[in-house]
Amino acid sequence: MNTVVVGLQFGDEGKGKVVDAISSKYDIAVRFQGGPNAGHTVVVGGKRYKFHMLPAGIMGTGLGIIGNGCVVSPDKLMEEISEIFGDTMPNFKVSHRAHIILDVHVEMDGWEERMRSSKIGTTKRGIGPAYQDKVGRYGIRFQDLLAENVLEKKLENMKKRYEPYGLNFDVKEIKKKLLDFGRAMRERITDVSLLLNMEIKNGKSVLFEGAQGTLLDVDFGTYPFVTSSNTVAAQASVGSGVPITSIDNILGVAKAYITRVGQGPLPTEIEGEDAKKLRDAGGEYGTTTGRPRRVGWLDLPLLRYAAMINGVREIALTKIDVLGKMDEIYVCDKYIKEGVKYEYPPLDLNGVEPELVRFESWGNILENESVSDIPEVMEYIRFIEERTGIKVKMVSYGERRKDMEYIA
Numbered sequence: 226m227n228t229v230v231v232g233l234q235f236g237d238e239g240k241g242k243v244v245d246a247i248s249s250k251y252d253i254a255v256r257f258q259g260g261p262n263a264g265h266t267v268v269v270g271g272k273r274y275k276f277h278m279l280p281a282g283i284m285g286t287g288l289g290i291i292g293n294g295c296v297v298s299p300d301k302l303m304e305e306i307s308e309i310f311g312d313t314m315p316n317f318k319v320s321h322r323a324h325i326i327l328d329v330h331v332e333m334d335g336w337e338e339r340m341r342s343s344k345i346g347t348t349k350r351g352i353g354p355a356y357q358d359k360v361g362r363y364g365i366r367f368q369d370l371l372a373e374n375v376l377e378k379k380l381e382n383m384k385k386r387y388e389p390y391g392l393n394f395d396v397k398e399i400k401k402k403l404l405d406f407g408r409a410m411r412e413r414i415t416d417v418s419l420l421l422n423m424e425i426k427n428g429k430s431v432l433f434e435g436a437q438g439t440l441l442d443v444d445f446g447t448y449p450f451v452t453s454s455n456t457v458a459a460q461a462s463v464g465s466g467v468p469i470t471s472i473d474n475i476l477g478v479a480k481a482y483i484t485r486v487g488q489g490p491l492p493t494e495i496e497g498e499d500a501k502k503l504r505d506a507g508g509e510y511g512t513t514t515g516r517p518r519r520v521g522w523l524d525l526p527l528l529r530y531a532a533m534i535n536g537v538r539e540i541a542l543t544k545i546d547v548l549g550k551m552d553e554i555y556v557c558d559k560y561i562k563e564g565v566k567y568e569y570p571p572l573d574l575n576g577v578e579p580e581l582v583r584f585e586s587w588g589n590i591l592e593n594e595s596v597s598d599i600p601e602v603m604e605y606i607r608f609i610e611e612r613t614g615i616k617v618k619m620v621s622y623g624e625r626r627k628d629m630e631y632i633a
């Protein structure tokens with residue numbers, strides 16, 4: 226069984242937690258897009274582990290893979306490994322086709338953001354510029370780190386590309402750094418597509434771990450306030466080289482409310498004291514950047530659309546305990562725009578008004594209490610199921626591994 230776990234909102238849905246809960250049932254965990262803009266938090270034995278580039282599922286599977294759809298920062302990857310695993314190298318492979326994020330990409334990320342009249346609020350990890358160089362055919366791939374001559378030529382080319390911006394690009398210094406990194410990665414740089422297809426043929430199961438969320442997808446998200454990769458489930462195939470016919474299941478992760486970091490539309494956004502209460506209760510501050518997240522009520526028009534595009538059959542609903550801290554709970558079932566009601570987002574989200582449905586709060590969830598026994602929680606869940614047509618399979622109600630329940 227090969228499963229894709231995908232975010233159904235603007236990222237930060239709690240994918241790390243869900244992946245961690247199911248990863249021990251799989252043999253291999255794969256990241257297939259994005260880079261260190263992601264932040265997947267896993268709490269094991271009271272200790273928090275923050276994954277940015279490696280799949281968080283590596284904790285359960287024992288083998289992690291960074292697919293060709295990813296962009297990787299050498300420094301950030303090494304930092305992450307040492308923070309999580311200390312001196313022992315975890316068991317992972319990286320696609321020879323995955324692209325490298327250079328310092329110049331990080332600089333360009335900041336520069337582009339300053340130039341924009343309408344800011345995106347990127348994570349400033351160089352993601353956009355690295356993908357631009359990939360698509361523009363300037364990019365440095367992992368396989369280039371193993372061939373000095375090729376690397377040098379590509380870096381010379383890159384230097385010319387960035388000359389007009391007046392950015393410092395020391396080919397000799399960058400080459401040395403990348404060759405050192407290449408030597409450290411030599412045993413790990415692999416044709417990941419071949420490896421995964423062979424393993425699947427041998428009966429191994431794969432957990433594909435999406436980063437960011439559907440509404441940040443470069444095609445299907447709230448463009449231009451999106452990330453620079455495709456974040457939808459179909460990308461699991463393109464970003465790892467595993468055919469779509471090998472994917473059996475797609476599990477969508479949604480928070481019981483909605484959050485967003487950075488700019489762009491958020492139709493159900495809450496402001497003022499309620500927003501502060503929800504943000505603080507949920508610890509809604511970025512894993513990667515520490516920025517406060519914008520918060521809002523669960524948005525079903527966006528959720529329906531996201532579930533449809535991904536082909537989600539089951540939802541894992543997270544942070545239900547946090548939503549219970551609010552005195553009153555609302556869900557947006559439809560939008561109203563210019564007198565017309567919408568169950569799916571209209572072409573332009575600007576000017577939509579959420580039509581809200583009110584729910585009774587369930588208050589605190591007690592230790593050893595089963596969420597299935599809390600009528601207010603179940604009313605909320607059944608409403609989501611009924612109004613999206615998708616089963617809520619799992620509910621998460623805390624940080625710890627055990628704070629997760631399967632719903633009948």
Ligand code: IMP
Binds near residue numbers: 450
């Ligand atoms: P970038 O991916 O750094 O280019 O940022 C583009 C947009 O995606 C910004 O609004 C970021 O805040 C958002 N973003 C990128 N990665 C994540 C994530 O992992 N969680 C939530 N938002 C993200």
